[in-house]
Amino acid sequence: xxxxxxxxxxxxxxxxxxxxxxxxxxxxxxxxxxxxxxxxxxxxxxxxxxxxxxxxxxxxxxxxxxxxxxxxxxxxxxxxxxxxxxxxxxxxxxxxxxxxxxxxxxxxxxxxxxxxxxxxxxxxxxxxxxxxxxxxxxxxxxxxxxxxxxxxxxxxxxxxxxxxxxxxxxxxxxxxxxxxxxxxxxxxxxxxxxxxxxxxxx
Numbered sequence: 001x002x003x004x005x006x007x008x009x010x011x012x013x014x015x016x017x018x019x020x021x022x023x024x025x026x027x028x029x030x031x032x033x034x035x036x037x038x039x040x041x042x043x044x045x046x047x048x049x050x051x052x053x054x055x056x057x058x059x060x061x062x063x064x065x066x067x068x069x070x071x072x073x074x075x076x077x078x079x080x081x082x083x084x085x086x087x088x089x090x091x092x093x094x095x096x097x098x099x100x101x102x103x104x105x106x107x108x109x110x111x112x113x114x115x116x117x118x119x120x121x122x123x124x125x126x127x128x129x130x131x132x133x134x135x136x137x138x139x140x141x142x143x144x145x146x147x148x149x150x151x152x153x154x155x156x157x158x159x160x161x162x163x164x165x166x167x168x169x170x171x172x173x174x175x176x177x178x179x180x181x182x183x184x185x186x187x188x189x190x191x192x193x194x195x196x197x198x199x200x201x202x
Contacts, residue, residue: 069105072099072105072109074124080110081109081110083098092104092106092110093106
């Protein structure tokens with residue numbers, strides 16, 4: 001109880017320091033300030049680490065959406081250096097808009113003179129190879145079905161366009177069916193012509 005009173009006194013004192021420029025402080029605002037400070041103290045004491053981390057990020061960003069800086073790969077960094085060598089008139093803002101990063105990040109990349117030695121380069125290559133194999137295995141386990149065809153059909157009476165996704169197996173079956181129908185049509189046609197020829201000859 002003594003601790004809570006002390007915390008309330010401290011929070012009111014800090015609120016008065018914040019509102020020092022004003023002559024009159026409304027009681028409602030003072031109570032809200034005290035309650036919010038108490039909530040923060042309780043949150044730090046009882047909440048789990050992930051919740052505290054979330055609250056810290058919210059406080060840091062000022063309630064805005066968390067949008068971390070984009071990281072460029074080593075190939076992209078080398079590309080930036082090559083572009084700067086080939087086109088010296090290109091500014092950091094031009095390169096930043098091209099690679100969708102801030103001009104400060106571009107200037108840092110251009111200023112840095114670190115290059116991996118042979119052992120570090122081998123480690124990087126091995127890591128990228130391992131990553132590629134991992135992605136291949138993931139695609140084998142969960143195929144995304146990228147080899148699909150989108151078929152559009154237009155109905156004149158309904159005046160609307162409909163679309164449906166056709167899988168490769170369905171596509172092969174439909175092409176086979178259409179070929180079979182075409183063959184049957186030609187057979188029937190040839191048969192009718194043959195009958196006409198027989199009738200004429202008689």
